[in-house]
Amino acid sequence: MNDIPTSESLRERLGRIVGARHILTDPDDVAPYCVEPRELYRGATQAVVLPGSTKEVAAILRLANETATPVVPQAGNTGLVGAQVPDETGREIVLSVARLDRIRDLDADGGTMVAEAGVILERVQEAAAEAGLFFPLSLGAQGSCRIGGNIATNAGGTGALAYGSMRELVLGLEVVLPTGEVWHGLRRLKKDNAGYDLKQLFIGSEGTLGVITAAVLKLFAAPRGRAVAFAGLASPQAALKLFRGARAAAGPALTGFEILSRTGLEFVTAHLPGARDPLAEPHPWYALLEVSSARSEVDAQAMLEEALTAALEAGTIADAAIAASLDQAAQFWRIRHGLAEVQRHEGGSIKHDVSVPVALIPEFIARAEEAVIRAVPGARPVPFGHMGDGNIHFNVSQPPGVDKAAFLARWEEVNAIVHGIVAEMGGSIAAEHGIGRLKRGLLAEVRRPLELDLMRRLKRALDPNGILNPGRVI
């Protein structure tokens, strides 16, 4: 074996809970659970347990609480801040919810689905669609992320503009507390003010306050028509103007508004197989717009055309392509969703997931680009994201040709520059990806002592022995 401190008896007891087939201890077997997607964190674990029921999750946490064993909950392992992988000590066990993957119930009349934590987001979307309904959470990792993780991180994505983040899409939760007690909160109610709304505690707490095992999700009427356009613009200011016009013209029917810079588009066309620039000429900035109609595709097209015609006449946009088919619409969206992935082909990338008040996005991008390039000449900012939510992924690719490691060594320095501007503008350093381990030190800098103290009080109130995801968030 190796030098990782292990406890044979603990493993045996865990094995009795989940069955020998569902506890992994071999280094090769546990390896995929120990590294996160960007490989910023590579940990070790004495065991990965894969419970098959809420009862088993409860037994695991009871045992962990008794033996002071730290537990790291993991869903799809797509999180970007290191909350879901074990640390380097090997002491932490990984509790994977991957086997909790049943859709327990789908009530088309009531517009609700009860899904277990391990159900993959895309399966939730598909099951809703099969019932003639719609689940709006949509993000790049939807083919592998699991709904429990989406809830634990209050995932945002591109649908948040019209439908809200994950917090707004959850009606009820089933949660195993760090003590092993099970909170049965799978309520299907749109309004319920009977005491404190306990589910709010667990949504977005990144697995530090409880392990979500199942959820009641809100389903929506499926739009009868969608129209998608890709517009070329001169600047983020123009994009903000276009956003306002489109929002005024379409109201809640504006279901998508994403922006990206020319650099981002070039990365996608260079590295994403089959991706093409939808417009004939290059433009400094692009916006992807989606309008959904409850009535018809014709209606969606009409709303979108109205918004674009007005913007063309006002000179807000330089050019635009409206998707002529579902396939073309999917291609436009593929450009946007591909952005997260293609950056790794351009060498090192220093990431920021930030938000500012919507009206300040152009100012933020201008200031951040200028400051970053001043600090790292040749660096290539790739800002993109959810303009309507004030949420920009301000990623910075290395200057071509320089040493990747040397560039990445400046991660904290570049972070400090960008987050300093965010702080001055009243923004957030963790808009939708959370804090995890990556930003835990930063949290202490941007939150006042009273706030950190309140968070610690909540943590202590729910996890008195501090066994659940310790060292993450707070």
Place this chain on the structure above:
Amino acid sequence: MNDIPTSESLRERLGRIVGARHILTDPDDVAPYCVEPRELYRGATQAVVLPGSTKEVAAILRLANETATPVVPQAGNTGLVGAQVPDETGREIVLSVARLDRIRDLDADGGTMVAEAGVILERVQEAAAEAGLFFPLSLGAQGSCRIGGNIATNAGGTGALAYGSMRELVLGLEVVLPTGEVWHGLRRLKKDNAGYDLKQLFIGSEGTLGVITAAVLKLFAAPRGRAVAFAGLASPQAALKLFRGARAAAGPALTGFEILSRTGLEFVTAHLPGARDPLAEPHPWYALLEVSSARSEVDAQAMLEEALTAALEAGTIADAAIAASLDQAAQFWRIRHGLAEVQRHEGGSIKHDVSVPVALIPEFIARAEEAVIRAVPGARPVPFGHMGDGNIHFNVSQPPGVDKAAFLARWEEVNAIVHGIVAEMGGSIAAEHGIGRLKRGLLAEVRRPLELDLMRRLKRALDPNGILNPGRVI
């Protein structure tokens, strides 16, 4: 004086904080603060303090915490569960936020308003409208309720169908904790996952965890057109079918869907000056529909007509009137909003603010009506409310001619019948009005011990000395 235990020195110290003009101790002056709208609770207080700033609120709570003085926060005093009035002991002081009534900021570009807790809801609506925007919270008491109370109770109302309850309309909060510490959380961000979302704790906690002093509210693009209809139906089943059709036809543009029974309409036309039945013939049930369009009034009318025509053809509705003018639309809404008030003209009324999964509303109404009339022959159920949210105000007016007090003496018995059915259907006994004092005993019956324990842990974590609104909620 009287036999209420008072502390001269406490009053003096409070007076020094807020100024002599802003502390009330005379029985006549404090009386309006001691009784709630339905006069179910009539309390006493040693003093009502009206702080003029967040700093003064903090000083009051610091003093109260030091001297173990219980404090009851009060906003517009329109709550219906007794959370906002002092108890009968006279020990509790009332902290009114009425003087915190500034709109600190309105950012039309960013779609946010910073309002202090004492701003009356109607003023929030008006200020948004003046800026060409829209604040969707809408309820009967909007002319006197104050936004701090709306947040503390997570108010719902008729706009919740499309825009969500108050929880969904708040971006940030400023809160004074029971210890007198001020949490500065007035963030204007649509996405912010930097640590636990502390504001969620205070929203809906009915003044038991902190005193909200200001909030950042979300403003929306004002619809360019609205259309309102009043439809006559045979039954709640038909209303549910109409709701589904309208929702499918209009999607998020369906911004109102309320139901009421014939009894409710008769109460309104009998007691609300100027109110008339919008339809020529009587119907057992009615639905009020509102459709809003981002584009135009013509578009809103078209969507509404489409939905109604389909429903008439399918035999779902018997008749319908579409408001021909803004004035007529206001009259339709006045019928709905008048319902809460007119019941008192019909003698005693036993109230229930309940929710069930939307698809179960017809079954709930049928079962509850039958059970209540069996228990109290001649009693007149007046169910009405927010069908799309599964939220029914199942109020029961006394049989005509019987003694009001004798009828009201059966409050708990009738509650038990209705809430028993609600519990069987997985519903909530407190859908939008909260728990307060009225339902505190019931909460213990409908929530499991673990849930109550979790609520108590939160209460202790935030209010270790239990000075803030003790005996309410938990």
